[in-house]
Amino acid sequence: MSIPKKKKGYYIVGLLLLMGLLIGTLYVRSNQILAKPEKTLQSSSKNRRGTLPDQESASIKKLDENSKSSLEPLELVENVEGLKAKAKPLILTKEATFPDLAKVAERDRLFSELVIPNTKQQASFDYVDENGSPIKPKIGTVGFYVVYVEISETNSDSSIRVPIPVTVVDETTTTLLEERVALQTEGTVENKVTLSLEEIAGKAPEELKELVKKRAKISAWETETGAEVPVAISETTIEESVGTYQATFAVSVGEGDKQQTATMEKEIVVQKATSEPVASLNSTRAHPTRETVEVDSKAGMSYNLPFLKVSELTGKTTVEIRNLIQERLALKAWRLSNRNPLNPKIRSSNVTSSSQGECVADIEIDFTGQKLIHKVKVLVVPDIVFDKDSAVGWENIPGGAKDGFVTNPVNGSK
Numbered sequence: 074m075s076i077p078k079k080k081k082g083y084y085i086v087g088l089l090l091l092m093g094l095l096i097g098t099l100y101v102r103s104n105q106i107l108a109k110p111e112k113t114l115q116s117s118s119k120n121r122r123g124t125l126p127d128q129e130s131a132s133i134k135k136l137d138e139n140s141k142s143s144l145e146p147l148e149l150v151e152n153v154e155g156l157k158a159k160a161k162p163l164i165l166t167k168e169a170t171f172p173d174l175a176k177v178a179e180r181d182r183l184f185s186e187l188v189i190p191n192t193k194q195q196a197s198f199d200y201v202d203e204n205g206s207p208i209k210p211k212i213g214t215v216g217f218y219v220v221y222v223e224i225s226e227t228n229s230d231s232s233i234r235v236p237i238p239v240t241v242v243d244e245t246t247t248t249l250l251e252e253r254v255a256l257q258t259e260g261t262v263e264n265k266v267t268l269s270l271e272e273i274a275g276k277a278p279e280e281l282k283e284l285v286k287k288r289a290k291i292s293a294w295e296t297e298t299g300a301e302v303p304v305a306i307s308e309t310t311i312e313e314s315v316g317t318y319q320a321t322f323a324v325s326v327g328e329g330d331k332q333q334t335a336t337m338e339k340e341i342v343v344q345k346a347t348s349e350p351v352a353s354l355n356s357t358r359a360h361p362t363r364e365t366v367e368v369d370s371k372a373g374m375s376y377n378l379p380f381l382k383v384s385e386l387t388g389k390t391t392v393e394i395r396n397l398i399q400e401r402l403a404l405k406a407w408r409l410s411n412r413n414p415l416n417p418k419i420r421s422s423n424v425t426s427s428s429q430g431e432c433v434a435d436i437e438i439d440f441t442g443q444k445l446i447h448k449v450k451v452l453v454v455p456d457i458v459f460d461k462d463s464a465v466g467w468e469n470i471p472g473g474a475k476d477g478f479v480t481n482p483v484n485g486s487k
Contacts, residue, residue, distance in 0.1 A: 147238070147297055154231040155190035158224060160238065162296040164252055164411050167243045171210045174198035174222065183222060183237050195227045205234060212241050215257055217299035240296045244373065247412040249335040253295065254302050254324050258339060260290035263365050264375060264405070265340040270315060273343060282306040285320050285341060293324050302326055309341065317342055368445045372415055372438050374406040379434075381453045386426045394426065395419050398434055398451060406438045415440060428453045 151157030163183060165171070172179035180187070180198060189196050200210050201223045210220045218239040225232035242248065244264070246257045260266065266289045273281060286306055293302040302324050309320040318341040325334040340363075365375040379401045386394060399419050406417040420437035431452055438445040 149186065150233050150235045151188075152231060152233050154226070154229070155188065156196075156224065156226060156231050156233050157186070157188045158184050158222075158233060158235045159186040160222075160235050161185040162252065163237055163239045164248060164255070164296060165212070165239065165241050166410055167215065167241060168213055169241075171200065171220070174200065184235070187224075189224075189226065191226060191229070194229060197225050197227060199223050199225075201234065203234075203236075212239065215241050215243050215246055215259075217241075217255075217294050217296075219299075238297055238299065240294075242412060244412070247337055247407075248296070249324060249337065250326065250333050252411065252413075253297070253333070254293055254326060254335065255296055256291070256293040256302075256304065256322065256324060256337065258289040258291055258322075260288050261339065263363055265342050265363065266320065267342045267344065268311075270313070270343055270345050273311060274313060278309070281309055281311050282320075285309060285311075285339075289339065291322065295326065307336065311341055311343065315343055315345060366447060367409065368406075368438060368447045371409060371440055372406050372445055373409055373412075374404065374417055374436065374438065374447060376402040376404050376436075376449060379449070379451045381424070381451065383429060383453060383455050386424070386428060386453065389426050391425070394424050395422055395434075398422060398424060402434075402436075402449065404436065408440075420446065422451065424451055424453065429455065 147160050147162075149157055149159045160183060163172070172182045174180055175198075199222065200208050201221045202208050203219075203221055205221075205223060208220075212218055218241065220237050220239055221234050222237055223232060223234045240248075240255050242255060242257075245259050245261055246255055248255050258264075258266070266285055268284065268288060273284065276284065283306075286304070291304045293304050294300060295302060305323045307321045307323045310318040311320070312318065319338050320341050321336050321338055323334060323336045325332055327333050362378045363375055364378055365373065368374055379398060381397070381401065385397065389397070402419075404417040406415040407413060408415060415438050417436050417438045420435040422432065422434040424432045424434065431450055434449050434451050436447045436449055438447070
C-alpha cells in the first residue's frame with residue numbers, strides 16, 4: 074500500500090523536527106555552564122599590600138593595583154542542571170588555614186547559599202585557580218584576595234566554579250559594619266599612632282588630622298568586593314603637650330538612605346623627639362607604658378601598666394578603688410580572629426586603702442558568653458618615692474653605668 078504524498082510530507086517534516094531537537098539537546102549538554110560567572114572577582118580599584126608567600130599560592134588572585142574597575146557584588150552562580158551556590162566574604166587572620174572543604178561546618182563559612190539538585194548524588198569541593206587547576210591556598214599578608222572553589226556532582230558532568238572573596242587581617246586591622254568593611258592602620262604600633270611634640274607644633278586641627286592619617290597609613294576596603302572605602306578623621310583631642318590623646322576614624326559605604334557609617338578610635342601618643350624622660354610619675358600628663366597581651370589564644374588586650382600613689386587610695390572604698398584602677402588601666406580588648414572589640418572590666422582586686430607595693434587585679438573579658446580572665450600587676454608606691462626633694466632610699470647613678478645595683482625601697486628589688 075502506497076503512502077499518500079500529503080502524509081509522506083508530514084512524516085518528513087516530523088522527522089526533521091525530531092532530528093533538530095536531538096542535535097540541540099546534544100549541543101547544550103556539550104556546552105554546559107561551568108559556573109565561571111561573567112562577573113568574577115578579578116580586578117579592583119585598590120590593591121592590598123603584601124606579596125604571595127610561595128608558588129603554591131600564586132594561583133590565588135590578589136587584586137591588581139593598577140586596575141581602575143571595581144568588583145561587582147557577589148552573585149548566585151548556577152548551571153543548567155540546577156547546581157548553584159553563592160559565596161560570602163571569608164575573613165582570616167595572618168597565617169591562618171583555609172576552611173577544610175571536606176567538613177560541612179567549614180564549608181558553611183564560604184557559602185551563604187548552596188543547592189545540590191540531586192540529593193541522591195554527592196558533590197566534591199576543591200580549591201582551584203580561575204582556570205580550574207587545583208591549588209593549596211595559603212596567604213600570609215594583610216589584604217584582599219580571591220580564591221575559587223569548584224563544586225562537582227559525582228557521577229555527572231555538572232559542576233560550577235565559585236569565586237570566594239578573602240580578607241586577611243592582623244593586629245593592625247579592624248572590621249566594621251558587621252564585617253562589611255576592613256580598616257587597616259599599618260603605621261600603628263601596639264594599636265597606637267606616635268607623633269613627636271616638635272612635628273605637631275603650630276599645626277591647625279585639620280593639619281593634625283592629615284598628619285595622623287599619613288602616619289597611621291590608613292586604608293580600608295569592602296570585604297565583599299575589595300573596593301576601596303574612603304577613611305576620614307572626624308575628630309582629635311591632640312594638644313601641644315606630651316601625653317596620650319584620641320583620634321576618631323570614620324568610614325561610610327552606600328549612598329542615600331542605604332548609607333552606613335561606622336567610627337573607631339585610636340590612641341595618639343605625643344612624645345618628645347629627644348631621649349629625655351617624657352614625665353615623672355607624679356605628673357598628671359605622664360605617658361604610661363602600654364602592655365599588650367594575648368588571653369587564652371582567643372582575645373587580645375592592651376592596658377597601661379598602673380602605678381597608684383598611697384594618697385590616691387586613702388579613704389576610698391573598694392568600689393572607688395576598683396574604678397580608679399579601671400580608669401588608670403585604660404583597658405582595650407578585641408577578638409584575635411577579626412579585631413572586633415570586646416568588653417574588658419576589673420572582676421576583682423586585692424588593692425585596699427592601706428595597700429603598698431605589688432598588688433593584683435583580675436581582668437574579665439566577655440567572649441561570647443565565656444569569661445576570659447587575665448591577671449594584671451598593680452604597683453602602689455609611697456608619695457615620697459617620686460618627690461625629688463625627699464626620695465628616701467633611692468640612689469642616684471650616672472646614666473649608662475655598667476656596675477653596681479640600685480635598690481628599690483618599695484619592694485627591695487634590685
